Every structure is written in structure tokens, then in C-alpha cells.
Amino acid sequence: MKKILILLLITFLALPVFAEENEDGGSENGVTSSGEIFLLISTLPEAKLGYTHTFKFPVMQGDNPLTSGNNIKLSLTAEATPISLNGIFKTVLTPVAFLEFAAGGRIGTGWPLELFGGYIYGTGLNLASDVNVDGEYYEEYKGKPFDSVFLKGFAGGTFQFDFAAIFPGDWNHVVFQSYHEISYHTNTNAANDQSWYFESDDGENMNGLNYLGNFTLGYQMPIILSMVALQAEWAKYLYDTSNRANWGDDLVRWTFSGILMFKFNEKFGSALIVQCRTRRNFTNFDEHKVKDDESVMHYRSRILDTSNPQRLEFYRVAAAITYTF
DSSP states (O other): OHHHHHHHHHHHHHHHHHHHTTTTOOOTTSOEEEEEEEEEEESSSOEEEEEEEEEEEEOSOOSSTTTTTOEEEEEEEEEEETTEEEEEEEEEEEEETTEEEEEEEEEEEEOEEEETTEEEESEEEEEEOOOOTTSOOBEEEEOOTTSOOEEEEEEEEEEEEEGGGTSOOTTOEEEEEEEEEEEEEEETTOOTTOEEEESSSOSOBOSEEEEEEEEEEEEEOSSSEEEEEEEEEEEEEOSOOTTGGGGTTTSOEEEEEEEEEEEOSSSEEEEEEEEEEEEEOBSSOOGGGOOOGGGOBOGGGOOBOTTSOEEEEEEEEEEEEEEEO
């Protein structure tokens, strides 16, 4: 575990240094490289600082608009939050202007953090405690700093279209994009039937396959406010758990976002994101009425309200700041 932590720290510290050694950003073979520093914050108790270095290789390029920009991008990312460290590798192939295929992986670790009288968890198990007098189980956290590793492998594809490709013009960029991904994630300290946390989520993850998809519709403009967009994103656990329908583990989880993107110059940009998401309704549990974290009912003991299984509620406002070079 210590070796993995040291590797993540070295990666995080070394990538910006490597970027400084490649400020020209190109080569005689048409290979280019770029770096991006990013900071993410939100109205939730969360923040993320990271660096991504990307190499772009021209491949299978043709003489027509559909293939003239064909390339492969290789990116390495190191990121840190108050409760986790992560390293990410991603490869993106663009064989034609409107299609991209991506594959990659993530490795990370974390620790618990006491905040505002409660705890948020980078990693750790979300176990069910002993049965109480009512026959219900309650959440019990088990974990220590850096005692487990989060691993994820993913493959996905993107379809994208820009209206300006048909009707050129600076003000004709109505863009559409749809991304679909299959991934496998695991916590090295969890058995296959155990639930675990990752970066202060609900702690309902299990080792197995997942699906993620989204649709994004936007309008790009040649001004500081460079894009206005709407996005619908959905996720679903693909693994099977006994009686999972009882607590709605088989339901699709939706997130809806309104996005404003700003481009102040060629290097500096930012984004403002307002999000809502679906939450499950239960007949024996109301998350808004829970005051004592030590008495929160374990999610597998909750009973889904099948007559009204989900509701839409405010999630967060998030902001991203990026500097590219």
C-alpha cells in the first residue's frame, strides 16, 4: 500500500515538471503535447486539484473533412482531494470526425476525514451492523487510511456532431454529443458481496460492472461565454445482488446539468455547473430526517416505495477552473 501511495505522489509531482520540459508542444513528426491544471469545487464539502498531460498522435489522416483530423490521444492525470489520491490513464482514438473510442483505467486510495461533526470517506467499507430490536441493519464504516486501493478499467464511445460542419460560421456551432461507457471497478479490501465508499459517495458501490451514458446539447459562441449546454446523464449497476429490487439497486440513476463555459483566453477557462439528480423514495426511511449519522439505516434494509420510486432534487452547484499550456 505504501508503494502505491508513493507512486501516486511521484506521478502527481512529476507531471507538471515533465510539462515544463515540453513547452514547445510539438515535434517534427506531428506529435503534440499539452498540459492542463484544473481545480474543481462545489457547494458540497468536496474539492479536487489535478494535472493532465496529453500527447496527440496523428493517425489514419485523410484529405477530406471527416478524416483530416484523425488522431490518438494519450493522457495521464494525477489528482488529489481532501480524502483521496488518484492516477488516471486514458487513450482516445478518433477514426472519423464524429466518432471517438476511449479506454483507460484509474487507481486511487483514500482516507476518512472528520468534517463539521461528521465524517466523509475517501475509501472504506459500508457494512451492515448487527440486527437491532426492530430487525433492521444500520451502517457501520470499516476502514483505515490507505488500507485499500480503488481500481477501475473502462471502455467507451462518443458520437458527436457540430451543425457548423454543414453550415460554416462562427455563430452556427450547435453541438450534440453522446457518450456511453462500460466499466469495472473494485475495492481491493472488499469481498464481492460487500459495499464500499469512494470519494464521499453514498457507499453503495460493489465490485463489478457498471454502465454510464449521457447526452449533451450545447451552443458554442466566439465570446467569453463560450458555451451554454444541457446534459442528461444516467448510470446503472450491471452486477446482480440478491433482492436488490427491494431497495432500488437496479434503478437507473439520473443527473441533469445546466452548464456555462467561459473562455477568457487561449489558456484560461472556467465552467459553472448546476445539477439535479434522482433519489429513491423509501417506505421505511427518509434521508432528510436523519440527524444522527450513527443511526442511519443501511441502504439494503430500506424498502423502495414502488408506487413512487424516485424523485428529482437539487444536487449541487460546481465550478471548474482550468489552465492549459
